[in-house]
């Protein structure tokens with residue numbers, strides 16, 4: 001296993017990243033958030049852990065929804081610094097969120113700390129060892145606890161050259177170049193001006209098998225795409241009805 005790539009601490013990448021609508025507007029700029037929130041259910045009075053918390057948008061949401069304890073973990077010091085900066089605005093008025101800079105490839109259950117909800121948004125496709133992490137998450141959850149996450153959809157992560165091309169004979173429509181679906185593992189992509197951004201492709205079968213073999217019970221499953229009627233208004237998401245970009249999953253540690 002190669003050491004984790006910490007692209008979010010690259011200043012040039014980060015400068016571009018913070019311009020994205022979901023970082024400018026927070027959860028209002030994340031079109032899949034309502035579906036994830038529905039899978040999360042109420043977090044009132046719960047202990048909530050966000051793995052790959054980034055700038056802490058969901059941590060702050062959980063805090064504002066009266067979660068009992070909230071912790072965010074992320075590899076990037078820049079992300080965690082931003083999260084703390086946002087939180088400083090409300091310091092003293094609300095319970096503090098605990099942020100930790102840590103690599104999820106080596107993250108382990110903390111003795112005597114159990115969680116009711118473990119959440120992760122758009123982070124697990126950066127990780128090599130999903131099975132190990134799923135087992136740690138399972139061990140860290142109380143009985144009846146939930147693990148809810150989003151990842152880039154396997155149809156989105158599979159291609160060696162992920163791009164739409166004009167559909168032959170139909171120039172007004174476009175086709176996603178899906179290939180290499182069965183070849184799990186590293187994909188190097190260019191994103192936000194950075195080359196060699198490392199992600200890991202896994203099939204849908206692998207995501208679900210790892211969770212079920214770990215002992216989780218499947219509770220929710222969405223291939224997020226915008227509703228047909230909202231496409232016109234969902235600027236930037238028009239292409240998402242041609243192929244799903246996000247996979248959302250909710251599982252439970254049976255009571």
Ligand SMILES: C[S@@+](CC[C@H](N)C(=O)[O-])C[C@H]1O[C@@H](n2cnc3c(N)ncnc32)[C@H](O)[C@@H]1O
Pocket residue numbers: 004005008051052053054055057073074075076079102103104105120121122123126127
């Ligand atoms: C696309 S961002 C998502 C951030 C946040 N969850 C959100 O939805 O706004 C992916 C996050 O995963 C973090 N990340 C990537 N690899 C990681 C690793 N090995 N351990 C911990 N965090 C990691 C990155 O630093 C980054 O903050």
